[in-house]
Amino acid sequence: MSTQRTEHTPRPDEHSPWVFSTRELVRRPGTQRTVTRTVPAPGGDEVIGLAGVIAVPDSSDVELDLSLESVTEGVYVSGTATARLEGECSRCLDPLSDEIEIRIGELFAYPDSVTEETTDADEIPRLVDDRFDLTQAVRDAVVTELPMAPLCREDCPGLCSGCGERWADLAPDHGHETLDPRWAALKERLPSAE
Template identity: 50%
Template sequence: MMTVETTVPSPLRIGVELIAVDEGAPLDLNLRLESVSEGVLVTGTVSAPTSGECARCLNPLTGDVEIDLTELFAYPDSTTDETTDDDEVARVSSIRGAESVDLEQPIIDAIGLVLPFSPVCGDDCAGLCPDCGMPLADAEPGHQHEKIDPRWAKLAELRDQTAGGPREPSGDEQ
């Protein structure tokens, strides 16, 4: 058994469009590697800072992500190696006589699965006004825009051209 506690830079941006672990951000690895009959079992945690923007109001977000990692790396010529496809189980590789495991893809996959697809700055985030784009948190209460159906736009123009705007019907017109 071997324990690894180290910090390495993220090899690339890991995540989705709105939130991710930036390239070069520190990945804190706290891992345990054990030799088992079919390969090397890697278990532990990986944590990293995240940055992005709120899906509702587009304000910047920062936070942390922590994943639990459990991955089996099959020994060459083991039963697991012989009975699984290449993309089902990772493999132990030999480089100049030394055995190694590549944790990059399992870490990328695990982080990608736990990050929210639509991160928000808070459950009460109101987002942006769909008409003017103003953050609704900064807008006055009751913020709204008058919308005129394009089919009635000419009538609205005629109404606005009359002196005094819309008229109230008089007693004879009722």
């Protein structure tokens, strides 16, 4: 049963900077090591963030500061990931950038462990060939921290619905007169007050 689950877990690409070896930790509970690594953010379909809204730019640096600890059921990975974010303001559509630091805490289960045998393959990540890929754990942690509607500043006034210009660039008395079409003929007959 556990062999089938391991077969469904993709084999980590050992050449990926997002893949970590746990060979010296495996099956030795209490053994720990720290890892600091700078990795390029994945791009394309693998984007970290909300595509088209706010995300870590492709190939930009992601700083990982991690602790890998062997526990009875696998290797527990904890620490932080820090990255630059780019996107656009949801009100005025101006570009924006920010930095995010997120906490990571993820158990990667050993093959044939009780955890591996009692959970579905998509519930908890697995170690494959004593390696794990941290990409999905970082992606999940970043997405939960991102605003669904990012703003360039909290009081961003947005865009004028009449002309589409940024309210911040318009005069305070800016406005658009909207005349009910039923009164248009009457307006032509009345003298204009200038």
